[in-house]
Amino acid sequence: MKYSEEIQKLLPLGYIYLVILGILKESIFYYQLGINILKYSTIMDILISPIAEFTSNPITLGFIVSLFIFHYYLPKIFLKYRNNKTFQKLSELKSTEKLSEEETKNYYIFASFKMFAVILLSFFIGTGVAGGYSTIHSIRKNKVDYNYTLNYNSGESEQIYLISTNSIYYFYVQKGNKSIKIAPIASIKNIEKTLKVGILAK
Template structure:
């Protein structure tokens, strides 16, 4: 079986794994804010959560693409330098003396994806923990920028710090109030954002 065919077989399982990681990251992030995010999410929010995370800023997207390209080619590197003891020690590869050629290829593909999966798990958990902690700390210390104006259908306006949003809710903190508020998107006329220039500007 061709190498590309082996990769194609793993893609559906890979996306399911990404969705699980997306749920885990969002749950960890919002748990620190006292919110059970699954109660406020649709199936589409859950399915798109890993894509939303990857495209959250250009640096994250570049990191994920680079990571994928590297691990896609890693089995070929393993095969090319299969007798390199240093490489085997670094990546903790087992001996292949009793394996057939096809079994060796499959083993290297599995080893590469296993490392990729562990790195992604660390990335999602790390961003969930760090993001949630940073957000709640900045809210408590009043170190947030109220650079959004939320205009309700009723005509009421609020100056807010926008924590996040999904397909049906806005999660925000109103200026002068440290409590986290949740507003249905249907009740909002529009939202205005102050101009902030920079590659990481949100």
């Protein structure tokens, strides 16, 4: 069986795993802000959470794509150096001397998939912990940029620091108030963002 066929068999399980990681990351992030994000999320928010994380910025997207490409070809690298004991030891692989050629290929595919899964787990947990800590620390120290303006359907407006948003809620901090607010998108007429000049401006 070809490598691509084995990978295709693992894709459904892989996406379920990504969804679980997305839920874990969001839960860790918002827990530090005192919010149970699952109460404010739809099924669609949960399903697209890993895709939203991957496309959050070009660096993250490039890292994930590179990681995927590397682990796609990793089984072939394992197979090429299967007689190199030093390489096998460093990669924490077991001996394949008693395995058939097909069993060896399958073992290396699953070993690569497992390594990829562990790296993704570390990535999602790390970004969740670091992101939540950085956000709450910046809010407490008043080191955030209030570069958004929320215009409500009622005609009122608020200058805010936008923490995040999903399909039905905005999560933000109003200027002059360190309390985190949650507003339904349906109550918002529009949102304005102050543009910054410069290549690195967000």
